[in-house]
Amino acid sequence: MDWHGPFIAVDWGTTNRRAWRIAADGTVEDSLSDSGGITSVPAEGFDAEAADIRARLGDLPMLLGGMIGSDRGWRNVPYVPCPADPQALAAGICWIDPRTGIVPGVCQRDAQAPEVMRGEEVQIIGGLASGPLRGDSLVCLPGTHAKWVQIDAGRIARFATWMTGEVFALLTRHSILAPLLEGEAAPGAGFAAGVAASADGDPLGHLFALRAGAVLGIPRSDPASYASGLLIGAEVRAASARFATRSGGTAPYLIGRPDLGVLYAAAIAQVHSAALPPGHIIGGETAFREGIRAIIRELA
Amino acid sequence: MDWHGPFIAVDWGTTNRRAWRIAADGTVEDSLSDSGGITSVPAEGFDAEAADIRARLGDLPMLLGGMIGSDRGWRNVPYVPCPADPQALAAGICWIDPRTGIVPGVCQRDAQAPEVMRGEEVQIIGGLASGPLRGDSLVCLPGTHAKWVQIDAGRIARFATWMTGEVFALLTRHSILAPLLEGEAAPGAGFAAGVAASADGDPLGHLFALRAGAVLGIPRSDPASYASGLLIGAEVRAASARFATRSGGTAPYLIGRPDLGVLYAAAIAQVHSAALPPGHIIGGETAFREGIRAIIRELA
Numbered sequence: 001m002d003w004h005g006p007f008i009a010v011d012w013g014t015t016n017r018r019a020w021r022i023a024a025d026g027t028v029e030d031s032l033s034d035s036g037g038i039t040s041v042p043a044e045g046f047d048a049e050a051a052d053i054r055a056r057l058g059d060l061p062m063l064l065g066g067m068i069g070s071d072r073g074w075r076n077v078p079y080v081p082c083p084a085d086p087q088a089l090a091a092g093i094c095w096i097d098p099r100t101g102i103v104p105g106v107c108q109r110d111a112q113a114p115e116v117m118r119g120e121e122v123q124i125i126g127g128l129a130s131g132p133l134r135g136d137s138l139v140c141l142p143g144t145h146a147k148w149v150q151i152d153a154g155r156i157a158r159f160a161t162w163m164t165g166e167v168f169a170l171l172t173r174h175s176i177l178a179p180l181l182e183g184e185a186a187p188g189a190g191f192a193a194g195v196a197a198s199a200d201g202d203p204l205g206h207l208f209a210l211r212a213g214a215v216l217g218i219p220r221s222d223p224a225s226y227a228s229g230l231l232i233g234a235e236v237r238a239a240s241a242r243f244a245t246r247s248g249g250t251a252p253y254l255i256g257r258p259d260l261g262v263l264y265a266a267a268i269a270q271v272h273s274a275a276l277p278p279g280h281i282i283g284g285e286t287a288f289r290e291g292i293r294a295i296i297r298e299l300a
Numbered sequence: 301m302d303w304h305g306p307f308i309a310v311d312w313g314t315t316n317r318r319a320w321r322i323a324a325d326g327t328v329e330d331s332l333s334d335s336g337g338i339t340s341v342p343a344e345g346f347d348a349e350a351a352d353i354r355a356r357l358g359d360l361p362m363l364l365g366g367m368i369g370s371d372r373g374w375r376n377v378p379y380v381p382c383p384a385d386p387q388a389l390a391a392g393i394c395w396i397d398p399r400t401g402i403v404p405g406v407c408q409r410d411a412q413a414p415e416v417m418r419g420e421e422v423q424i425i426g427g428l429a430s431g432p433l434r435g436d437s438l439v440c441l442p443g444t445h446a447k448w449v450q451i452d453a454g455r456i457a458r459f460a461t462w463m464t465g466e467v468f469a470l471l472t473r474h475s476i477l478a479p480l481l482e483g484e485a486a487p488g489a490g491f492a493a494g495v496a497a498s499a500d501g502d503p504l505g506h507l508f509a510l511r512a513g514a515v516l517g518i519p520r521s522d523p524a525s526y527a528s529g530l531l532i533g534a535e536v537r538a539a540s541a542r543f544a545t546r547s548g549g550t551a552p553y554l555i556g557r558p559d560l561g562v563l564y565a566a567a568i569a570q571v572h573s574a575a576l577p578p579g580h581i582i583g584g585e586t587a588f589r590e591g592i593r594a595i596i597r598e599l600a
Contacts, residue, residue: 071515079516107516114513145476145508161508163475170470175463176445201501202538204531208445208461213414215371216379216407231504238502 003299007061009292010053011119011285012068013037020289021057028289030057038073046074050100063292065103066119069094079107079116083155086125090298103295106156115159120147123255123284126291128154132279138243138252140236140268141284142260144169148239148252160242162235165260168228171207180210181224184259187266190222194229195270201237203230232267240271251277256284303599307361309592310353311419311585312368313337320589321357328589330357338373346374350400363592365403366419369394379407379416383455386425390598403595406456415459420447423555423584426591428454432579438543438552440536440568441584442560444469448539448552460542462535465560468528471507480510481524484559487566490522494529495570501537503530532567540571551577556584 006029010019015037021030032053041049050062069077077094084106092104105118120141127133128151135154141147144166149159172181185191197206207230210223220226240252252268254261254276261281269275306329310319315337321330332353341349350362369377377394384406392404405418420441427433428451435454441447444466449459472481485491497506507530510523520526540552552568554561554576561581569575 107512109516109518111513111518114509114516114518116512116515160505161512162505163507164504166475167467167470167504170467170474174470174474175466200538200541202534202542204464204467204503204535205460205462205538205542207463209414212407212416212461213411215416216409216414218409218411218414234502235504238500238505241500242502242505 003061003296005060006058007063007292007296008053008057009289010062010064010066010068011122011288012064012066012073013119014039014067014072017066017068018285018288019053019057021060022289022293026290026293032056038067038070050074050096061099063093063101063103063296065122065288065292069102069105069118073102075102077102077104079105080121082106082108082159083152083157084121085155086129086294086298089121089125090295093295103292106159108159113160115161117147117149117159117161119288120149120255121156122291122295123282123287124149124151124156124291125294126287126289127253127255127282129294130287130290132282133253133255137250140239140252140254140264142254142256142264146235148243150243158243160239162239164231164235168231171227172224177207177210177223177227180214180219181227183224185225185228185263186222187262188222188225190220190225191229191263191266192270193220194226194231195233195236195267196229197226198230198233198237201234203234206230228263229267232263233271236264236267236271251280253280253282255282255287258283303361303596305360306358307363307592307596308353308357309589310362310364310366310368311422311588312364312366312373313419314339314367314372317366317368318585318588319353319357321360322589322593326590326593332356338367338370350374350396361399363393363401363403363596365422365588365592369402369405369418373402375402377402377404379405380421382406382408382459383452383457384421385455386429386594386598389421389425390595393595403592406459408459413460415461417447417449417459417461419588420449420555421456422591422595423582423587424449424451424456424591425594426587426589427553427555427582429594430587430590432582433553433555437550440539440552440554440564442554442556442564446535448543450543458543460539462539464531464535468531471527472524477507477510477523477527480514480519481527483524485525485528485563486522487562488522488525490520490525491529491563491566492570493520494526494531495533495536495567496529497526498530498533498537501534503534506530528563529567532563533571536564536567536571551580553580553582555582555587558583 408415
């Protein structure tokens with residue numbers, strides 16, 4: 001199989017998917033993005049879906065990453081254990097056929113701190129391969145389940161997951177605070193007040209005050225941003241403490257969605273009293289594409 | 301109006317209500333308990349509901365407490381500010397008619413830490429009046445929104461709310477962990493492991509490991525109890541720290557539901573390395589009835 005020419009990279013998640021046709025030099029030639037995540041595809045439907053992606057982007061070799069490799073995806077691809085590098089990920093690819101492969105996720109098989117990721121490993125490899133991410137560093141990947149990943153000597157060495165995004169969504173949709181949390185969280189005074197209040201490491205002890213203040217006629221302005229700041233601030237403090245001895249206190253890198261990235265960048269800057277250095281915020285889509293390219297180089 | 305004879309006490313909450321016919325000496329002569337909380341009653345339906353309670357328990361003077369005094373209840377009764385005592389609560393009663401009154405809630409009008417309670421103040425007054433609760437102490441009232449209350453010189457001086465119960469319910473019903481969190485949380489090894497893991501004050505950083513462990517075939521036993529221990533343990537640590545200087549380090553009191561009480565008692569014992577002393581666990585229903593009696597004594 002020729003992996004030296006153009007190819008298709010697919011980031012196939014739980015609720016969404018993105019695919020790109022990429023030239024050998026890394027240029028994006030075409031792309032698609034839709035809500036066809038794995039939960040919208042019946043178990044026997046993935047062959048047809050992949051054929052449809054090729055019909056739209058070109059009849060090319062295709063490498064996929066993300067939840068497509070989970071037990072609810074196309075194949076349940078075994079995780080590669082930490083420490084993991086591009087060679088190990090390439091060796092662990094599940095081949096549907098010689099020109100269609102699914103990149104494995106990474107696991108931490110530690111009974112006291114078990115962890116799994118699918119998709120983030122491709123972004124991390126891409127950040128390392130394309131330059132901004134240093135080989136010994138701490139990386140934060142915000143999301144529904146945010147990952148903090150320790151990189152040692154260019155390998156994914158250790159990581160941990162925070163359910164911050166999911167808990168915030170649950171509070172927004174289903175809790176007694178839901179009517180107060182309408183609107184998007186954004187950086188600013190409200191978010192900063194939440195990050196400040198998270199200093200005691202007790203976000204769940206400050207949330208109800210949003211409702212009490214509203215009931216008493218002394219409402220806090222921008223409550224959605226305050227609640228987001230409370231939860232993200234507590235995560236940044238806890239993750240920074242947990243990984244401090246290994247990261248040597250240097251600023252973490254951020255990879256992911258721009259909307260969440262600006263919130264995390266603001267929280268990290270506030271908690272560490274220093275803005276994130278230039279180059280520490282890495283776009284998640286670019287990182288994913290570069291990660292697939294780096295893994296393809298291992299196939300040559 | 302004669303408040304020296306038998307009367308009806310009603311604890312009317314959001315989803316449930318309990319009512320008792322009580323003799324002048326405090327003996328419970330009859331009672332009812334059902335799911336007729338305020339959200340099940342239309343705004344104009346409370347007169348008929350109260351008449352129905354009298355039809356079932358007796359045509360007697362009636363004092364009510366709880367969410368029945370909220371903006372979704374029978375009347376929106378203004379809160380009594382901290383510090384609050386039985387005299388202030390009696391003076392703040394909202395009289396529907398001369399023999400039907402709603403006890404006010406208590407508020408903390410602090411822009412940085414606004415707080416409100418409705419119903420817990422009656423239980424606290426009851427705990428103080430009937431003996432087990434000392435006039436200078438820290439009280440925890442577990443629930444959907446758990447309250448920790450500082451009592452100074454027999455008055456409700458200051459308090460704070462943790463959303464622990466609601467967040468646990470959200471995780472159980474709506475989160476990715478829901479399939480793992482079936483079954484009741486109970487004291488034991490799983491709960492104790494959760495309380496121990498909460499020592500770093502970062503419960504949201506340990507929850508996802510429940511799913512990762514299950515995915516990797518190294519599941520934690522009794523995950524519901526572990527998750528409950530994580531959240532309650534974090535609350536007990538944070539509340540103990542927040543109120544430590546005022547409570548002088550003495551063991552807190554617990555008032556409330558027995559099912560939650562045993563979990564909180566176990567977490568407090570583990571965090572403080574000492575079992576709760578005898579008399580520190582106070583039944584919530586008895587405390588409510590004694591609180592209504594104590595407020596009635598102020599009416600004489």
